[in-house]
Amino acid sequence: MTTYEVRSHTERLRNRVFSVVTDAIEMPGGEVVDRDxxxxxxxxxxxxxDADGRVALVRQYRPAVRQVLWELPAGLIDVPGxxxxxAAARELAEEVDLVAARWDLLADVHPSPGCSNERIRLFLAREIGPVPPEERHERTHEEAELELHWVDLDTAVTMALSGEITNxxxxxxxxxxxxxxxxxxxxLRPASAAT
Structure with missing residues (x-):
């Protein structure tokens, strides 16, 4: 297999979620091109x-696509250590006030590898229960309007295949x-499986 050697790496912008970089990469045949x-x-x-075979979905506004999308409870890996x-358990509690007694690794996904190195680890959470009211997270900004929708898993599959779910x-x-x-x-793999 061809080796794509990175000749230089330049950071253009940085914020708390991502940075934009340019790599000069040597292509097959020797030409060096920039890739952002x-x-x-x-x-x-x-x-x-849940025990009835329903999946917890939320509707969340996403500024980049200017739409409210069907999504899973999810969030950034932004707490050191x-x-x-x-992190998944924290997001489940913060976004939909739920806890789970059983966790398994479901999948690892690169959602946009043509323009990002982002990786999302997806977990299957079962044996679901509520977060006690006094321990619930106060949601703000886009998350303030998150509403839990319990959707039959087969219905959610139909929503995904019909284009109703695009996340x-x-x-x-x-x-x-x-x-x-x-x-x-x-x-299923163990929730603690290596990345």
Whole structure:
């Protein structure tokens, strides 16, 4: 396989979620070209499946697409030293006031590898219960309007395949959960599996 040697790496912009960089990369044949992309902190997402076979979905406004999208409870890996499964549990509690007693690794996804190195680790959360009212997170900004919708997993699959769900992590999570369920959840990896 061809080796694409990075000749230089230049950071153009940085914020708390991502940076924009330019790499000068040697292509097959020797030509050196510039490629711009985002270096992202990474994220986690949760397919929370209740005892009735329903998945927890939210509707969230996304400025980049100027739409309210169907999504999984999800968020950034932005707490130093926090494990990925702990980040997922935190996001589940913060976004939809839920906790889970059982966690499994469902999938790892690069949602936009043509322009970003972002990686999202998706977990399957089961044995769901509520966060006690006195321990609930106060949501702000776009998250202030998040509302939990329990959707039958088969219905969510139809929503993903029909284009009603377009968020990449949500599509992958819903389809992976449905396929895993069909296989008796035998293909799941431990929540603590290495990245």
């Amino acid at each position: 992309y985002l270096v992202h902190v990474g994220a986690v997402g949760v397919v929370a499946l 926090e494990s990925l499964v702990d 990449a992590a949500c599509v992958v999570g819903v389809l992976a959960a449905a396929q895993s369920k069909l296989r008796g959840f035998d293909t």
